[in-house]
Every structure is written in structure tokens, then in C-alpha cells.
Amino acid sequence: VEWAVALHGGAGTISQDLPDSVRQQYYDGLEQAVRTGQIVLREGGSALDAVEQVVKNLEDNPLFNAGRGSVFTSEGTHELDAAIMDGSTMEAGALTGLTTVKNPVSLARIVMEQSNHIFFSGQGAEQYADQTDVQRVENDHFFTQNRYEQWQRAQEQSHLYSDTYRSIYESVNADKFG
């Protein structure tokens, strides 16, 4: 095998009752991401370019929980995390708590290649982004109606939990996804 690429868009309990149209959207999104990686690698591109481009494609697809389409925090905002690692050099870049970077994976690559560090968090990660030319967006860029409704249901349930006490593990277990 000269080259190979694999991708995921999250794991968990995925209803088998998805409407055919929605099911097809997921297959189409995955196909598009696979093609993105295929094109990079077939043309002789690097594994690093392939994983960045594939993840960017998935971040821009509102069906998946990354970039546009990310879930909501308890405060009703979006906080994004990303990491990238180059197996040929063991170099890595990672970020957590980003709020205005359109494609966190690309900033992770900049961290890896241009900074002396590996991992930035929260406000520091945003300040690092200010020193780069990565595309910035308002936090509501990541909004999708589906995730908003999911968050509202989670909020309602969390109030119920506080009344009847459930452990964090039970709570997470009930709604973990990707």
C-alpha cells in the first residue's frame, strides 16, 4: 500500500431510524472527506497535509461535532479543541477552549510548526491565534439548530438531575457522543 487515509466523524449511539435523507447526508459528508484525503495523497501530498485537509473538511460540515456544528457548552457557547501530530518527527500541536478560530486543526498545525510549544489553552490559545493569519469567526458561526435543540434538552435534563442527583458518570453516559 503506497498511501492510505482513514477518518471518523464521532462514535456513539447513532439511531438506526435516521430518515433516509439525513442518512444520505452523512454518507455524502463522509465520502467527500474521504475524497479530500485521497486527492492529497494520490498527488503525492504529505500525510500531514492529508489529515489537516480531511479534518478541515469535517470541521466545515455542520453534521459533525467539530468546527461548524459543534455542541454547546453549559453557558450556551462553543469551545473547540484540536490536535495534530507528525509521526515522522514526533512533533505535535494542540489547543483547547478556542472560541473564534474557524478551523482549529489548522491552528494546531501552526502551533506545531511555528511555536516553541505544543499546547495552548483558552484565552492564551486565542491570543496565539491573534499572532497568526488563521481565519477568525464570531462564536455563533458554529451554531446549528440541531445542536441548539440538543443543548436545550440537555439543560432541561441537567435541572432534573440536580433535583434527583445523578453522578457525573451517569449523566455523561446518557448523552455522550463523539
Added chain:
Amino acid sequence: TVGAVALDMNGNLAAATSTGGMTNKQFGRVGDVPIIGSGTFANHVAAVSATGWGEKIMQQVSANTIANLVEFGGYSLQEAVDYLLEERLQPDEAGFIAVDSEGNIVMNMNTPGMFRGSIDSRGNKEVKIWIEE
């Protein structure tokens, strides 16, 4: 969560993962995704990206453990991923995608489903959602 792993024509491996985290997460909670070695890892042996219950994936230092099982334990990539899913993690906790330096691809999970896809230079291609597809 989304992720990708790749092997290029020069034999180099890479991994990347990105996420919006967990719905309704509080207090700056961080999962496995940006933790190098847990949710994302690549070396000269394997590249791995994880998805699922971040706390559990972190506890097992999952992505690095998979690569170590291949490098030091004599496991195939498939055996290493399966070991994590079946022996270290509990059902419904995680999914992994991985590729090794020979271009072997593994996409497996102990959840009912994982959005996933792969292709290699021989034209082997998969796009699947549920485990029984």
C-alpha cells in the same frame, strides 16, 4: 468529534483530531482530543485518532497505548485496537481509527456506531456508520 489518520507515499504517518467537546460541558472541561497520546498520536509505527467518552480514553492513554502495543508488544494494528476496546475500555466508550506504516487501516468501536471512512492506494474503500454494516 472528527479525526483523520494517514500514511503518505514517503512512508510518513500523521494524525489529527478536532472536537466541539461534550454537550453542556462545564467548568473548562477538556476531553481526550487535544491530549497528545490519548486522543491523538502518531509516530513511525502507527497513527491513531480517538472518539467517544474522553475521560475514559484519557485514563487508558489510548492512542499511545495502541502504538506501543504494535511497536513493543508484537500486536498487529487490529489486535492493538481490539485490545483497547475489549480489555481496557468498557462497552459504549470509544472508537478508534488507525493506520500503520504498512498501510493497514483499522476502524473499530465498542459503541453501536461510528461515522467513518477510508481509502488506500489499492482502491480499497469503506464508508460506514453502524457497526454491523
